[in-house]
């Protein structure tokens with residue numbers, strides 16, 4: 001067998017991504033805590049409970065794992081509801097806890113990437129109409145300033161709000177996540193508040209830390225028309241892309257937030273408010289025009305034919321879409337960090353899919369790096385199985401499996417694979433032969 005290696009630059013960051021609510025456990029002051037208790041909110045009545053018990057201190061052993069596996073970075077998020085459990089009352093112990101975590105990453109040679117808001121918000125905010133009311137902009141800015149001051153000695157790579165497109169769509173249009181509303185008009189107003197809050201936080205971080213790198217992570221979902229020659233499919237695919245995937249990044253590039261009806265909304269303060277593109281890619285949609293689905297802009301989504309789908313039927317493995325996503329990100333001529341990418345799966349079959357997904361997606365990442373696109377790091381979702389929102393514990397993304405009864409972690413073979421990629425800073429024929437031999441002929445022909 002011919003030997004080949006796809007090598008990455010030495011400074012390229014290899015990490016995993018996590019979020020506070022999903023790993024910390026007992027986030028009792030968050031709006032999501034109340035949502036979890038609602039009947040039917042979470043699959044099989046699951047609860048986040050102790051989650052991965054990071055708040056109880058198990059972050060340290062997980063950071064040890066990441067470092068031992070040769071990772072060089074880790075993404076975590078700060079829970080606003082812990083830092084500010086009641087309005088303007090700051091919990092200094094909570095801030096200190098996060099400070100220790102950030103310092104703990106540095107001590108292990110891991111670069112911290114810190115997100116200020118990953119879906120969950122303080123209960124008190126939700127009780128005041130949360131993201132629907134304009135006051136959230138100033139409140140989020142104040143919170144961003146507090147966290148930057150507390151963690152700035154250890155952190156200079158930041159994300160403001162995780163996936164504003166998923167956050168607004170799933171919570172205000174699809175109605176799955178709190179506050180579970182289905183109102184497109186309201187969703188667009190929330191989107192404007194989220195964009196303004198991001199812009200305010202961007203400036204707050206930079207006022208305290210001029211050298212900070214600040215991004216807004218977008219869940220980028222390329223769309224393919226079901227029939228490339230059929231104009232309505234092409235239109236629906238493009239509309240879904242423009243209003244879901246590209247909405248926020250375009251608004252930052254232009255200072256104008258596109259609206260479905262009427263002229264774009266001027267948000268001049270958002271223009272230029274990101275230092276890098278935070279790209280989150282999982283899957284690609286095949287879209288066909290469907291008059292009966294106005295809620296999704298007359299598009300009906302399916303997975304591309306032939307693509308392998310994960311246990312939960314939630315994501316399909318479509319590596320070409322990752323390359324398209326990277327090409328889209330490259331258009332903005334900013335550095336790129338892939339701040340999430342991964343697939344769910346348990347047991348040997350599930351992890352075999354994860355290994356194939358990892359190998360084929362890292363291959364696309366390498367193509368982008370090889371074109372000299374400024375891609376600086378990759379964060380796999382996720383390090384350890386964690387609480388997967390409305391799918392609860394039924395959908396598991398960890399390189400490490402979590403036993404919820406004992407809190408024991410067990411490395412899946414994909415953890416070893418990812419470790420080998422990170423250590424070698426390369427994807428090699430040998431790794432493919434060892435972890436997914438059936439992929440060798442396609443990935444390394446000849």
Ligand code: GAL
Nearest residue numbers: 019162163166219381388389
């Ligand atoms: C993302 C989200 C993460 C995680 C992941 C896996 O959209 O940011 O929190 O849930 O999906 O489904």
